[in-house]
Structure formats: structure tokens, C-alpha cells
Amino acid sequence: MEIPYTVEARPDTGLNNVKLGIWLFLASEVMLFGGLFSSYVLLRVGAVEWPQGAEFLNIPIGTVNTIILIASSVTMVMAYASLKLGDFAKYKTYMLATVLLPVLFLCIKGYEYWEKVSHDHLPSHSTFLAIYWTMTALHGIHIIGGIVVNGYFWGPGSKMWHIKREMFENRVEAAGLYWHFVDLVWIFLFPVLYLL
Amino acid sequence: MSGSAEEVRKHIATYKKVAGALGVFTIVTVLASYLNVPIPLGITIALVIALTKGSLVASFFMHLSEERSKAIIWTLGLTVVFWFVLMLLPLFTMSDHIGVHKTLPNANAATEHAEEAH
Numbered sequence: 001m002e003i004p005y006t007v008e009a010r011p012d013t014g015l016n017n018v019k020l021g022i023w024l025f026l027a028s029e030v031m032l033f034g035g036l037f038s039s040y041v042l043l044r045v046g047a048v049e050w051p052q053g054a055e056f057l058n059i060p061i062g063t064v065n066t067i068i069l070i071a072s073s074v075t076m077v078m079a080y081a082s083l084k085l086g087d088f089a090k091y092k093t094y095m096l097a098t099v100l101l102p103v104l105f106l107c108i109k110g111y112e113y114w115e116k117v118s119h120d121h122l123p124s125h126s127t128f129l130a131i132y133w134t135m136t137a138l139h140g141i142h143i144i145g146g147i148v149v150n151g152y153f154w155g156p157g158s159k160m161w162h163i164k165r166e167m168f169e170n171r172v173e174a175a176g177l178y179w180h181f182v183d184l185v186w187i188f189l190f191p192v193l194y195l196l
Numbered sequence: 197m198s199g200s201a202e203e204v205r206k207h208i209a210t211y212k213k214v215a216g217a218l219g220v221f222t223i224v225t226v227l228a229s230y231l232n233v234p235i236p237l238g239i240t241i242a243l244v245i246a247l248t249k250g251s252l253v254a255s256f257f258m259h260l261s262e263e264r265s266k267a268i269i270w271t272l273g274l275t276v277v278f279w280f281v282l283m284l285l286p287l288f289t290m291s292d293h294i295g296v297h298k299t300l301p302n303a304n305a306a307t308e309h310a311e312e313a314h
Contacts, residue, residue, distance in 0.1 A: 020268075034283065038285065077257045081204050191246050192242075
């Protein structure tokens, strides 16, 4: 059975299902992270004292990780643009970078986590650390999800380019929208946790 | 993104500019955290920069600046409304505590380290 409206737009929404589906998913994600940011605000304004991020966190490492994620967002959008230009080889190169950069991000994050654990800076240590672990770990899970999806579109999934070109472009666009959202979350997490 | 190869190339030029701006804003965010300013102002500066960066990503990388679909605009509009409700509720309940601390925590870091050394 052919799944309808994967390429052509639905008459009622004016969108194909891929695009509408990913935006609805992202809306739910905004509320998920919004709930955590809201909890952060509640806990912080209600706290008698709040530690400075630098007491527990390494600002240069956080800055490097921010730049890495921004770079991966750039390579993602360049991969999509390459598909639109019909340059499959460039797409593969940019997509590979989009997969490897967040792997580097996770390695650095892993080092940060290891440092925290070795200093006994666990979630039970303080409210600040509890919210730091919760938010960065949830974000990390999203990063892993993005690596898996983008890795699939770089590897086995890319065969679709030769069979159903437009459908493949739509899928990469949806994966890209998700990936930019993950970058967007970090853009807010970084100053909130590390700098303020 | 839609259109001819020429339009896609124009988009690519925009992506490069946005990438540069995001890099610069990241550095500015870090430097701004060391400013000796009252906490509410420091938080405002950091969030304004983060909002600017977020808008750049959403507008150009996610192509929202050229999105004309009513379904997407309504979905995101409703999301923004509910997001603000989520963010404002705790602020309303705790508004009498906001701004208790006088300066950004990082602003005193250098002084504190110097005092510890003595």
C-alpha cells in the first residue's frame, strides 16, 4: 500500500504529511523543554542562593560544544541545499560532517559528565546540578536520536535518492528541522546553565 | 526551500552569513556574562542574545522566514502562546524574589579568586 501525501501536498493543509508531522512533533518538543525551563525558573527564583555556573561547569568546554553544534546545523542545511542542487557527493560529505560533529559533542559532554561524577557532583548534590543533569541528559538523548536518523540518511537510507528523489529530499528536510531544533535548545541551555 | 539553482545558491550565501553571526553571538554571550551588571540586566542581555541566535536558526536554517503555510503558522503560534504561559506562571508566583542578588555570579569570579589567593 502506498502511503499518501508523502510528496504531494494534502488539499486541506497545503502541506505534505512529512512536513506537517515534523512541525507537530517539534511543537510537542517545545512544550517538553518548555516545562523543564519553567521548572528551572521556578526553582531558581525561589532559591535563597544559586551557584554560579562556573563553580561546577567548564565555560570554555561549553563554548566549544556550542560552536560544534552550530557547525553541525550549518553542515545539515548545506547537505539539504546540496540535494536541492542535485549534488549527491557534496550531500554525502556534509551529512557525514553532520553525523560526526555531534559525536564529538557527545565525547566532550561525556568528559564533562565523567568530571562531575569523579568530583561527586551528582544530581543529588544540589538543585542546580539536578537540573543541569536532567536538562543536558535529555538534550543528549535528542542528540543521539539525531545521530541515528542522520546516520541512516547518510548511509543506507541515502539509496532512496536514486529511486524517489523528491521523497528523499523531504525526509532530509524533516531530519534537518529536527536537528536545528536540537541546536536551538542548546543555544538556550548554554547561557542558562553555564553563564547565569 | 524551493526554486531554482540560482535561488538555492542565494540561500547558501545567507547560510554562511548566519553561521558567522551565530559564532560571533556565542562569543558575545560568554563575554557578556563577565560584565559587572545587576542580575536582572545580565539575564536580560543573555536571553536577548540567545533569542537573537534562536531567531536566526529558526528563520534561516528552518526556513520559517519564507514559510507561508497557515497550518505551520497556527501550530507554532499556539505553541508560542502556551510556552509563554508555562514560563510566566512560576514568575508570577515568585515575583517578589526576583533580583535579590546584585550582580552576575561570574562578574565577581576574578575578585573572589584574588581574595582566596591572599
